[in-house]
Amino acid sequence: MPEHPIVEIRNVSFGYDPARPVLRDIDLAIARGSVVGIMGQSGCGKTTLLRVIMGALAPTRGEARVLGHATRSLDRDGLYAMRRKMGMLFQFGALFTDLSVFENVAFPMREHGRLPEELVHDLVMLKLQAVGLRGAAHLRPTELSGGMARRVALARSIALDPHLILYDEPFTGLDPISFGVIVRLIRELNDSLGATSVIVTHDVQEALGVVDYVHFMADGRVIAQGTPDDIRASPHPFVNQFVNGRPDGPVPFHYPAPEYGADLAAA
Amino acid sequence: MPRLEALRGQLERLGAAASSQVWRLGYASRFLGYLVLHSGTALRRFRLTVAEIYFAGVLSLVIILVSGLFVGMVLGLQGYETLQRFGASESLGVLVALSLVRELGPVVAGLLFASRAGSAITAEIGLMKATEQLSAMEMMAVDPVARVVAPRFWGGVISMPLLAALFSAMGVFGGYLVGVQLIGVDPGAFWSQMQAAVDVRNDILNGVYKSVVFGIAVTWIAVFEGYDAVPTAEGVSRATTRTVVTSSLAILALDFVMTALMFTGTEK
Numbered sequence: 001m002p003e004h005p006i007v008e009i010r011n012v013s014f015g016y017d018p019a020r021p022v023l024r025d026i027d028l029a030i031a032r033g034s035v036v037g038i039m040g041q042s043g044c045g046k047t048t049l050l051r052v053i054m055g056a057l058a059p060t061r062g063e064a065r066v067l068g069h070a071t072r073s074l075d076r077d078g079l080y081a082m083r084r085k086m087g088m089l090f091q092f093g094a095l096f097t098d099l100s101v102f103e104n105v106a107f108p109m110r111e112h113g114r115l116p117e118e119l120v121h122d123l124v125m126l127k128l129q130a131v132g133l134r135g136a137a138h139l140r141p142t143e144l145s146g147g148m149a150r151r152v153a154l155a156r157s158i159a160l161d162p163h164l165i166l167y168d169e170p171f172t173g174l175d176p177i178s179f180g181v182i183v184r185l186i187r188e189l190n191d192s193l194g195a196t197s198v199i200v201t202h203d204v205q206e207a208l209g210v211v212d213y214v215h216f217m218a219d220g221r222v223i224a225q226g227t228p229d230d231i232r233a234s235p236h237p238f239v240n241q242f243v244n245g246r247p248d249g250p251v252p253f254h255y256p257a258p259e260y261g262a263d264l265a266a267a
Numbered sequence: 268m269p270r271l272e273a274l275r276g277q278l279e280r281l282g283a284a285a286s287s288q289v290w291r292l293g294y295a296s297r298f299l300g301y302l303v304l305h306s307g308t309a310l311r312r313f314r315l316t317v318a319e320i321y322f323a324g325v326l327s328l329v330i331i332l333v334s335g336l337f338v339g340m341v342l343g344l345q346g347y348e349t350l351q352r353f354g355a356s357e358s359l360g361v362l363v364a365l366s367l368v369r370e371l372g373p374v375v376a377g378l379l380f381a382s383r384a385g386s387a388i389t390a391e392i393g394l395m396k397a398t399e400q401l402s403a404m405e406m407m408a409v410d411p412v413a414r415v416v417a418p419r420f421w422g423g424v425i426s427m428p429l430l431a432a433l434f435s436a437m438g439v440f441g442g443y444l445v446g447v448q449l450i451g452v453d454p455g456a457f458w459s460q461m462q463a464a465v466d467v468r469n470d471i472l473n474g475v476y477k478s479v480v481f482g483i484a485v486t487w488i489a490v491f492e493g494y495d496a497v498p499t500a501e502g503v504s505r506a507t508t509r510t511v512v513t514s515s516l517a518i519l520a521l522d523f524v525m526t527a528l529m530f531t532g533t534e535k
Contacts, residue, residue: 054406080408088406094399108407111414153403 005029006164006196007053012062014048022048024220025062030213035190035197037207039231040217041242046200049217050166053198054088055079067163084112087157087195091169093149095141101128101152102137108159127155130192131185147178151185158189164196165189171203183210204243208232216242295491302417302490305410309417319422323384323486327430330383331376335367335434338375339441342366346442347450359452360461363442364435368465368474372435374522377481379434380427381514385489388419389510392493393503401494416490423489427482428475435474473529480521485514 007030015021022045030036038046051057052064055071064071069082095104105124109115115123128134131151141149150170157165170182187210190197201207208214208228216224216231216239224231224239232243241249257263309316346362392415395401401411439461446452465471489510496506 056402056405076410080410083406083408086406088403090399090403092398094403096395096400096403097398108409111407111409 004032006032006067007198008063008065009049009052010063010065012049012052012059012064014052014057014059014061018060021060022220023052023059026220026222028215028222028225030196030198032196033190033194034212035187035199035210037211037214038198038200038217039202039204039207039214039242042202044217045220046202046217047168050168050198050200054086054166055082084160085163087160087162087165089150089153089157089165089167089170091172092146093141093153095144095149095153095156097141099141100137101133101139101141101144104141104152105156105159107156112160123159127159128152130158130189131155132181145178147174147181150174150178150182154182154185154189158193158195161193162195164198165193167197167199167201169201169203170199171201171206179206186210204231205245208243294495295487298412298491298494299487302412302420305413306417306421308410308413309421315414315418316421316425319418320426321422323380323388323419323423324426324430327380327383327426328433330379331430331434332437334375334379335372335437336441338371338434339363339367339438339443340445341441342371342438343442343445343450347446347452356452357456358460358464359442359446360439360457361464363446364439364461364465365470367435367438367442368470370474370522370526372438373431373474373477373481374518376431376434376478377427377485377518378515380423380430380482381485381489381518382511384423384426385485385510385514386507388423388486388489389493389496389507390503392416392419392490393496393498393506396494396496397498397500397503412494416494420486420490423486424479424482427485428478431474431478431481469529473525477522477525480525481518484517484521488514488517 007028009026009028012023012026013021014023026049038049040046048057052059052071053066055064055066055074058072067082067085069078071079071082074082095101096107099107102124105127106120109120109123113120124137125134128137131154133148133151133155136144136148136152141152144152167186170186171179174182183206186197186199189195199207199211208231211228213227214225214231215222216234216236218238224234224236226234231239234240234243238250240246342363343359346359346366347356350356350358350362392401395411395415401415404411404414443454443457447454447457492506492510492513493503496502
C-alpha cells in the first residue's frame with residue numbers, strides 16, 4: 001500500500017440489489033502522481049468502482065476515501081467541493097452539443113470562477129494547445145471526429161487543474177493515430193499537472209503501455225494487481241486469457257446453453 | 268379456484284400499477300420542489316432563462332399566431348351563423364373575445380405549447396442524459412437541475428401566458444377579419460360590445476390564471492419526463508410521447524377544474 005494514497009478503497013462492497021453485489025470486498029490504494037489502470041471484462045464492476053470513487057455511488061459496506069474525504073459522509077456541497085479537484089473523461093466525451101469547443105472548455109471555468117473573460121480566453125487556449133486543438137476552438141462538437149471530441153473532453157476535464165483525473169474507457173472506438181495521441185496526452189498531462197490518473201478500461205494491451213500499476217478485476221473482485229510486467233506474466237488463468245485475448249479459457253466461448261443436439265432436435 | 272387466482276392476479280397488477288403511478292407522482296413533486304429550491308442560478312443569471320424563453324416562446328410564435336388567427340376566423344364564421352338566427356350578429360365580437368380569452372386561448376395555446384415546446388424540452392434534456400452530458404455536469408460540480416432544468420422550467424412558465432395572450436389577440440383579429448371585413452358586421456358594434464362585455468377580472472384575469480397554471484403543468488411534465496427518461500433512443504422517444512399525452516390530458520382536466528372553481532366564485 002502506498003503512503004498517503006489519493007484514493008483509498010477499504011473493504012468496499014456495493015450492489016443495487018443486496019442479493020447480487022456488483023463489488024465484493026474491494027481493497028485498493030492509488031498512489032499520488034501515478035497512472036493506474038483498473039482493468040477487466042465488461043460487466044466486472046470496474047465502472048461501478050469508478051462511480052464509487054467519483055462519489056456518485058455510496059458503498060453498501062466499507063469505506064472509500066478520495067482526496068482525504070470519506071465520500072459517504074459528504075453532503076451535496078461537500079461532494080461538489082471534492083469534485084472541483086477532480087476531472088473526468090467520459091467514454092464518448094459527453095461534450096455539450098449546444099456549445100462550441102471553446103465554450104465547452106470554458107464551461108467549468110465560467111461556472112466556478114469569477115474570472116475575467118480575457119483570462120478565461122487565455123486559459124482555454126492554453127488547455128486546447130495542450131491537446132493540439134487550439135485551431136478547432138470555433139467548431140461545434142458535431143463537426144469533430146471521435147478522437148478530436150475525446151481530446152476536447154480531455155481539455156475540459158483538466159480545465160480546473162484537477163488533482164485526480166478519471167478516465168472511463170478512453171480508448172474505445174479510436175483509430176490508431178487518435179489512440180496514440182490520447183495515450184501520450186494521458187501521460188503528459190498527468191506528469192505536467194502533477195495529477196493522479198485512474199483509467200478504467202478493457203483495452204488491456206493498449207492500456208498496459210501507459211499505466212504504472214494495474215488492478216485487475218473479475219466478478220466484482222480485484223483478482224490480480226501489479227506493474228504492467230507483472231500482469232503480462234501473471235499465472236492467473238483469467239488474467240492470462242484476458243491479456244492474451246484467447247477466445248476460450250476460464251471465460252468460456254459458449255454462453256451456458258442446453259445440450260446442442262437437444263436444441264437442434266427441438267427445431 | 269383458478270378463476271379466483273386469476274382475479275387475484277389481476278387485482279395485484281392493478282394495485283401495483285396504481286401504486287407505481289402514485290410513487291411517480293410523488294417523485295415528480297419532489298423533483299419540482301428541488302427544482303424550485305435550486306432556481307437561484309436561473310434567476311441570478313437570467314440570461315440562461317432568457318435563452319430558454321427564446322427557444323420555448325419565440326420559436327413557438329409562428330404556430331401560435333397562425334393557429335390563433337385560424338381559430339378566430341372559424342369562430343367568426345360559426346358565431347355569425349348562429350347569432351344571425353337570433354338577430355344578434357352585432358354581438359359577434361363578444362362571442363369571439365369571450366370564447367378566446369376564457370377558454371380557447373389558454374387551452375389551445377397550451378396544447379400547442381405542449382406539442383411544440385414541451386416535446387422539445389423533454390427530448391433535449393433526455394438526449395443530454397443519454398449522451399452523459401448531465402453526468403459530465405455533475406462531475407464538474409455543476410448541478411444539472413439548477414443549470415439545465417431550472418432555466419428551461421422558468422423559460423416555459425414565463426412564455427406560456429404570453430403565448431396564450433398572443434393567441435387570443437390574434438384570434439380576435441381573425442374574428443374581426445371574417446366578421447367585419449368579410450361578412451360586414453358593423454365594426455363599431457363589434458368592438459364596443461366586446462369592450463363592454465369583457466370583464467378584466469372575471470374574463471381576462473381568469474384566462475391568465477389558466478394559462479399560468481397550464482404553463483407550470485406542461486413545463487413541469489416536460490422537464491421531469493426528460494430528466495427521468497431512460498437514457499436510450501427508445502427511452503427518450505417514449506418520454507417525449509408521454510410529455511405530449513400527459514400534458515394534453517393535464518390541460519383538459521385542469522381546465523375543467525379551474526372553470527368549475529371560477530364559475531362557483533362568480534355565483535357567490
